[in-house]
Amino acid sequence: MGETPAPLTGRRWFFPSALLHELDPDAARAGRRPRRTARDWVVDFSCFLLAVGVGLTAVEALADNPHVPDGLAVVDQVIGALACAAVWLRRRWPLGLAVALTPLNVFSDTSGAAGLIALFTLAVHRPFRYVAWVGGVNVALVPLYYWVRPEADLPYLVAVLFAGLLTVAVVGWGMFVRAKRQLMVSLQDRARRAETEARLRAEQGQRLAREAIAREMHDVLAHRLTLLSVHAGALEFRPDAPPAQTARAAGVIRESAHDALQDLREIIGVLRAGEPDDTGRPQPTLAALDTLVAESREAGMKVSLVHRVEDPAAVPSSVGRTAFRIAQEGLTNARKHAPGTDVTVTVTGAPGTGLDVLVHNPPPEGEVPPVPGSGQGLIGLTERATLAGGRLEHGPTPQGGFEVRAWLPWG
Structure with a gap:
């Protein structure tokens, strides 16, 4: 069995590049830098336009604010332009950009949106300890900002409270996005491990x-x-x-x-799959089915044997042995998963048409506790029937029971 591709990365353009990088174990091991996806370009361009739009709105507000001198307004606009351009660097250096924009936001109205975007990016891409320090400093500087740049239309306390809540909301949103991405990575890793374990169990059962x-x-x-x-x-x-x-x-x-x-x-x-040992065991044949059914009845099972084989003595020993093992495993499964039910073993066939083996049991009465390690015997039966040139099918019936059906060549 080959490796199953990650199902979450089927539409790569739809997911962030950082998330795809974490979901791709090969890229993570190679240490390659994730490329921007189509979604990344759309989001980055939207963030840039948002920063520019809010900055232009702040330019108009600066012109109407009597507390801001003209020279300081020009410096504010230059800082804002540089901050908006630096938004394109937020994926590569989220911590450095957030730290650099933190003191600039105190003296620049036009860089406020760029600072919030950088803080949001930091919360998405870096652990909480970095977000706590940088976010805490940003919240602590809000009173200083409105003391240096008082709002003309809002009271000081209202402006400080609003800006502080906005900063906390942006940080919380970023942390939520990070937690959601980590959950997706965790689910993908669990699915990958479950597939690997299932494949290893199947290979071990076949071996x-x-x-x-x-x-x-x-x-x-x-x-x-x-x-x-x-x-x-x-x-x-x-x-x-x-x-x-x-x-x-x-x-x-x-x-x-x-x-x-x-x-x-x-x-x-x-x-080709493994070395056999030298342990000798008596090999059963089709004639041993009567003994097998008798032993099952002595163990308390309700078993009915329908034997309609033309010339049973002419059945090849390898085919009879395989049929015996199929019936044996079917009775074992019925005893484990459907105790107390009436099990029917039907063997029919003739030379030239093959040998059919059917083990059927109705649904059990009441709830049966699950049995650990179930399914490995059926894997072995399928392998055995395939090696004998036949086929084997198993599964629940429409009435709720279970059956194992096999056909073996008899030429």
Whole structure:
């Protein structure tokens, strides 16, 4: 499975460049500077126009304010023009711009909007400790500003209170935007980790299933080779055996060699994923289904077996073994997730059409507590059926139950 692209960055122009940089782990590791997106250009140009517009309004107010000399008004306009131009630097140096504009705002009306924009940018892009110091200094300088530049239309206390609340509101807005972006980054990181963990769990389940299949193949292959060796040894030590007995032994050797080659092809595909161990276990076949159902009934389950297979003795051992494992895992899942229900195991098939295995259970009565680690057995069954050349499907039924349905080739 390949890496899943970040779903939040599908429309890159819609998000701020700083947020995209945090959502892109490759860019963060490389330390690349984020490029402005289309949204960044629109926002920066809007901030620049806002600063210029408020500055022009302040120029008209300066002309009507008798407390401001003409020379100071000219200096005020020059400082305001420089502050508006510096707004374009707010993304690269948010802290430096906010610190530089803080003392200028005391002596310049036309740079007030640029100072608030710089303070907002600082709250968005930097931690709270920087915002607290710079924002606190800005609020503390508000009384000094209106003492140097008293408003002609507003009382001193009203003007100070309004400007202080405006500064606090801008800082709060910036901190809210920063918290929202951090939440998006956190959700994206959690989604990425969940996808990675799910992929690792699936890969681990497939690896364990392949190793288990490889162990079974090892046992079967050893059994076939031992059988072949026994019959070959009999021919070697009984060269005077009757022709019919010799022909029968040669046929057994040929069939055993053919089956061993088939098992060997399967085990080679399995061994690519992991090393099998040498633990020998008796291998079940389709004939062991009756024993499996009997054991389940003794354990307290209500199990019905429907066996409609033409010539069960002719079913290949590898196919019968796979069918047995599918039925076994289906009964195990029913016992864990639907205790007390009537489980039906249906096996049908014929040579040339394949073998169908169905394990069905109705919905359980009452609430069943979740079982940790569920789903890994079904992953192994799917892998097993695929290696056998068949297919397996599982899932809930429209009536609320659950079924495992498999088809295995029988040629």
